[in-house]
Amino acid sequence: MPKFAKRMAYMQSSADVIRYLFEAMTDPDTISFGGGAPAREALPVEAIHDIALEVLTREKRGIQALQYGNPIGIPDLRQAAIDRLLTPKGLKADLENVMIVSGGMENINLVSHLYLEPGDVVLVESPTFVQSVQVFRMFEARCIACETDDNGLVIEDVEAKIKKYSPRMIYVIPTFQNPSGRTTSLERRKAIAELGSRHDIVVLEDDPYCEMRYSGEDIAPIKYFDKTGHTIFAHSFSKIFAPGARLGFVFAEKEIIRKIYEAKTGTNSHTNVVTQILCAEFFNRGLFEPHLQSIRDIHRERRDVMMGCIKSMLPAEVKSVYPDGGLFTWVELPEHVDTTSMLEEAKQHKVAYMPGKEFFVEGQPIRNNCMRVSFGGVPPEKIRVGMERLSEVIRSKL
Amino acid sequence: MPKFAKRMAYMQSSADVIRYLFEAMTDPDTISFGGGAPAREALPVEAIHDIALEVLTREKRGIQALQYGNPIGIPDLRQAAIDRLLTPKGLKADLENVMIVSGGMENINLVSHLYLEPGDVVLVESPTFVQSVQVFRMFEARCIACETDDNGLVIEDVEAKIKKYSPRMIYVIPTFQNPSGRTTSLERRKAIAELGSRHDIVVLEDDPYCEMRYSGEDIAPIKYFDKTGHTIFAHSFSKIFAPGARLGFVFAEKEIIRKIYEAKTGTNSHTNVVTQILCAEFFNRGLFEPHLQSIRDIHRERRDVMMGCIKSMLPAEVKSVYPDGGLFTWVELPEHVDTTSMLEEAKQHKVAYMPGKEFFVEGQPIRNNCMRVSFGGVPPEKIRVGMERLSEVIRSKL
Numbered sequence: 001m002p003k004f005a006k007r008m009a010y011m012q013s014s015a016d017v018i019r020y021l022f023e024a025m026t027d028p029d030t031i032s033f034g035g036g037a038p039a040r041e042a043l044p045v046e047a048i049h050d051i052a053l054e055v056l057t058r059e060k061r062g063i064q065a066l067q068y069g070n071p072i073g074i075p076d077l078r079q080a081a082i083d084r085l086l087t088p089k090g091l092k093a094d095l096e097n098v099m100i101v102s103g104g105m106e107n108i109n110l111v112s113h114l115y116l117e118p119g120d121v122v123l124v125e126s127p128t129f130v131q132s133v134q135v136f137r138m139f140e141a142r143c144i145a146c147e148t149d150d151n152g153l154v155i156e157d158v159e160a161k162i163k164k165y166s167p168r169m170i171y172v173i174p175t176f177q178n179p180s181g182r183t184t185s186l187e188r189r190k191a192i193a194e195l196g197s198r199h200d201i202v203v204l205e206d207d208p209y210c211e212m213r214y215s216g217e218d219i220a221p222i223k224y225f226d227k228t229g230h231t232i233f234a235h236s237f238s239k240i241f242a243p244g245a246r247l248g249f250v251f252a253e254k255e256i257i258r259k260i261y262e263a264k265t266g267t268n269s270h271t272n273v274v275t276q277i278l279c280a281e282f283f284n285r286g287l288f289e290p291h292l293q294s295i296r297d298i299h300r301e302r303r304d305v306m307m308g309c310i311k312s313m314l315p316a317e318v319k320s321v322y323p324d325g326g327l328f329t330w331v332e333l334p335e336h337v338d339t340t341s342m343l344e345e346a347k348q349h350k351v352a353y354m355p356g357k358e359f360f361v362e363g364q365p366i367r368n369n370c371m372r373v374s375f376g377g378v379p380p381e382k383i384r385v386g387m388e389r390l391s392e393v394i395r396s397k398l
Numbered sequence: 399m400p401k402f403a404k405r406m407a408y409m410q411s412s413a414d415v416i417r418y419l420f421e422a423m424t425d426p427d428t429i430s431f432g433g434g435a436p437a438r439e440a441l442p443v444e445a446i447h448d449i450a451l452e453v454l455t456r457e458k459r460g461i462q463a464l465q466y467g468n469p470i471g472i473p474d475l476r477q478a479a480i481d482r483l484l485t486p487k488g489l490k491a492d493l494e495n496v497m498i499v500s501g502g503m504e505n506i507n508l509v510s511h512l513y514l515e516p517g518d519v520v521l522v523e524s525p526t527f528v529q530s531v532q533v534f535r536m537f538e539a540r541c542i543a544c545e546t547d548d549n550g551l552v553i554e555d556v557e558a559k560i561k562k563y564s565p566r567m568i569y570v571i572p573t574f575q576n577p578s579g580r581t582t583s584l585e586r587r588k589a590i591a592e593l594g595s596r597h598d599i600v601v602l603e604d605d606p607y608c609e610m611r612y613s614g615e616d617i618a619p620i621k622y623f624d625k626t627g628h629t630i631f632a633h634s635f636s637k638i639f640a641p642g643a644r645l646g647f648v649f650a651e652k653e654i655i656r657k658i659y660e661a662k663t664g665t666n667s668h669t670n671v672v673t674q675i676l677c678a679e680f681f682n683r684g685l686f687e688p689h690l691q692s693i694r695d696i697h698r699e700r701r702d703v704m705m706g707c708i709k710s711m712l713p714a715e716v717k718s719v720y721p722d723g724g725l726f727t728w729v730e731l732p733e734h735v736d737t738t739s740m741l742e743e744a745k746q747h748k749v750a751y752m753p754g755k756e757f758f759v760e761g762q763p764i765r766n767n768c769m770r771v772s773f774g775g776v777p778p779e780k781i782r783v784g785m786e787r788l789s790e791v792i793r794s795k796l
Contacts, residue, residue: 011660049451058444068434246668259402268666275673
């Protein structure tokens, strides 16, 4: 068989991790805190059913849904993104600033097409989202981790690494970060935007969780502080509509959107129109706002139950992040515990999580004693049972 | 604003062409033979409506449709592809040999991720599909055209160019080719498979039109003759189900599928599950075979009307390809006529086509006097009116 291109050699581990998560997900007896899915109870099944019933007919939109579409996406959904998701954050956008893509990950891929040459450095948070790292590696970029604290990226370390590595891109998940659950503070957001402008670095702001806030106050995006077009704001409909619909969008300068359009035609022509129309109609019927309220309520309860379990069940030496939203908390065990090898015991106890090691890259220490614990996809009563199991597993290691 | 990566400089023309096609499509007074869409009358609107109504509920499949999916695609649709689209062609596949992707173009993108390094040569037909060329260029590959005749690629020229360029890949659209409408003969298919095996070259067989046969006999795919795993068979559900659903699939050796899986996770995680489930159910309810019969009938009539118009309306010195299926014919005007500059007159006469020039790359002469004329998306009575207009435009140039 023909040999693969160099880039494919960097991809392996991501697929392994995804396979592991799917295995844990498909075993009905295992309670998995490993995935990144939102609550199934939070999916707008009935709304989508009713919209499909009315829209998928031999009328104009029904035909449009099934025919080839424009690579930039349907105007209705781009307008909904502007009115409901950008304007409330203080972001001013025209239709030409917004493009629909096939889920949030495709933003990472398309922006990489636009900017990354082999050997380019991408600065990332430590820890950061493993799947995005795999995308950057597929583009033969080198990911360098910067220090983070409870307020996000430590700016002094980012500055030092800009000096040392002349990076092409800074990749940030500013709100309820995957995997840590932490949120970048307003001051840090402003500083990151300014660093991008000053040093001619692309800032890729990946913000799929920002609507999922359960406590605290909204914070303006990094893009809000961008005066030079260096920040690209990437968002997703996966958490607020449905992951299986594979819809995301990107907001950037028009010149950048035109290039993303070209990369999109070279990737898969356009995003599927069927779910674009269902999603646009979901917004246009005013279903989004009450739905958002309901999914916030569902996930807030899970967050509260999870944080309660951590406090009451886990030993005092275990640390965790209190997330104001999103789907994850980040649990730090005593230094000597390796959460990757602990997976074996966890499997026997029918509980799953993501070992922290996966989320670290060079530039910062790999911390084997951490784990990402996702509460989003697990109902409250199962969170309690699962955390009892996880507590047993952890105590056996102390 | 930050500067773009080198690869983006090669992408421009494709997007321009697509924009032109969309403009012609959206003007209600223009009859466009420029697009590549199948007949809207051939879309299974009612079937999809009924399936959506039953499937998109808070039952197992309804939830599955809206949640994250497996990058390889849902088993039902992969099995349908095997049973209904591969086995009848003599292609033996397991579930692990088949992966669902977001439309036929994504196959081209993902296979490029797997194999193409900057500077690699891809041998293509002359003419060939412009959008695929743009994908290869986005991967910084060099496309070299080989001679074709009514039986497809001229093998002697392919052999000469293998010797001259040591290509990494041969890209072929063997059945009712886009743009020429020609079909590669059985002998040539066998020869292409053998060339791939003998010279360690990837053969990317892009076969989205093969089910759309209106006359003549089916021919075994190139992949049928592949004994070494060098040929990758790429297919699409766009023509036989719905383009807007953005579904395609790829059939290859398991080791190759595993790598495509990795490239897919680095592209957009997975294909949207909503339309995968609708499409799988379309096959499982036995709706595909009668639908295929009906879309063949609809498009056969259009093909016949188009070829009749060409014969009766266009001057005798105009040559054309008689396609046994698909959506296109290829029209060759006298040498001195430039179909690109003729577009201006065509616009005034409210008729559109694709200038042939777009489909040529280095290695073979660029033939400015050709055009791709698509009959798929135009009803018979409009084909007649449009061809009268086109005939006037052409006669004004002779």
